[in-house]
Amino acid sequence: xxxxxxxxxxxxxxxxxxxxxxxxxxxxxxxxxxxxxxxxxxxxxxxxxxxxxxxxxxxxxxxxxxxxxxxxxxxxxxxxxxxxxxxxxxxxxxxxxxxxxxxxxxxxxxxxxxxxxxxxxxxxxxxxxxxxxxxxxxxxxxxxxxxxxxxxxxxxxxxxxxxxxxxxxxxxxxxxxxxxxxxxxxxxxxxxxxxxxxxxxxxxxxxxxxxxxxxxxxxxxxxxxxxxxxxxxxxxxxxxxxxxxxxxxxxxxxxxxxxxxxxxxxxxxxxxxxxxxxxxxxxxxxxxxxxxxxxxxxxxxxxxxxxxxxxxxxxxxxxxxxxxxxxxxxxxxxxxxxxxxxxxxxxxxxxxxxxxxxxxxxxxxxxxx
Numbered sequence: 317x318x319x320x321x322x323x324x325x326x327x328x329x330x331x332x333x334x335x336x337x338x339x340x341x342x343x344x345x346x347x348x349x350x351x352x353x354x355x356x357x358x359x360x361x362x363x364x365x366x367x368x369x370x371x372x373x374x375x376x377x378x379x380x381x382x383x384x385x386x387x388x389x390x391x392x393x394x395x396x397x398x399x400x401x402x403x404x405x406x407x408x409x410x411x412x413x414x415x416x417x418x419x420x421x422x423x424x425x426x427x428x429x430x431x432x433x434x435x436x437x438x439x440x441x442x443x444x445x446x447x448x449x450x451x452x453x454x455x456x457x458x459x460x461x462x463x464x465x466x467x468x469x470x471x472x473x474x475x476x477x478x479x480x481x482x483x484x485x486x487x488x489x490x491x492x493x494x495x496x497x498x499x500x501x502x503x504x505x506x507x508x509x510x511x512x513x514x515x516x517x518x519x520x521x522x523x524x525x526x527x528x529x530x531x532x533x534x535x536x537x538x539x540x541x542x543x544x545x546x547x548x549x550x551x552x553x554x555x556x557x558x559x560x561x562x563x564x565x566x567x568x569x570x571x572x573x574x575x576x577x578x579x580x581x582x583x584x585x586x587x588x589x590x591x592x593x594x595x596x597x598x599x600x601x602x603x604x605x606x607x608x609x610x611x612x613x614x615x616x617x618x619x620x621x622x623x624x625x626x627x628x629x630x631x632x633x634x635x636x637x638x639x640x641x642x643x644x645x646x647x648x649x650x651x652x653x654x655x656x657x658x659x660x661x662x663x664x665x666x667x668x669x670x671x672x673x674x675x676x677x678x679x680x681x682x683x684x685x
Contacts, residue, residue, distance in 0.1 A: 387421035499660030525563035532667035575618035
């Protein structure tokens, strides 16, 4: 159910009928029925025609929707097996007679319309599966509502007639939105990319060996850099959060980045490490340090200094206290120019698509303007 929209959810039907002669594990390409004389329970008083099973099942499935729209009890009396059970969306279970009592025409002034898209049909002997994306729309005098869902209907054939065995309705998860938070983050302005005087700051908590972080860096982050960081609309901070339990070289890579930052080459090293195709072992880190033109004597000293490791561990503890427990994670907040504190207002828990970041950043920027 979407926020702010009242949705009437279609009933989930589970029918227990005569067992099919085909196993669902034996799924094959579309096949024709062994006996072309197929009766459609949704077409009363007509002579069965020689039809393809796929077309017939599509026809029955459309008739099922039409019966829902009209509240046609007689259709379901023909379509459902006597021993069927009805599983409601909230988990309650009833039998066929109880379900039929709930099939009623729409209330006066209400019109129900069901449309379908991307219909696929699979036939396995005497079993047919129809799956499609559907939208139910309720039109009323005082407004309208709708429900989009994925429906999979399973039919079985007995005595040349199709019966509905099961109907499964599922909904796509709602679009992701950033979580509201109230956090205080201490930051080092010298490690900020973009506009150091920007009111809005994006902080990424990441691990150089994390595959999701690397994928984010090569895709979504490129768009954020182009539209927000390089244009000076926001400030950006990369906060090291190596997950040592699963990424054996992540801590060393974070040390290398910190030491590069001491020589003013943080972002060159950051980009190099996130794009590195080799394992981030010590020799690779030192080679990358040479590539970004670091003073190697100073780099080696910093890399081996226990104070550098202690500084990194301290930053990891602070991140954990903020609720960071994985990578990548992001905190978006506001900051007064010159302050070393960011007021975190939104959190994005994962490398979501660009649109999620754009919506959140635009909202924060608008509040500061």
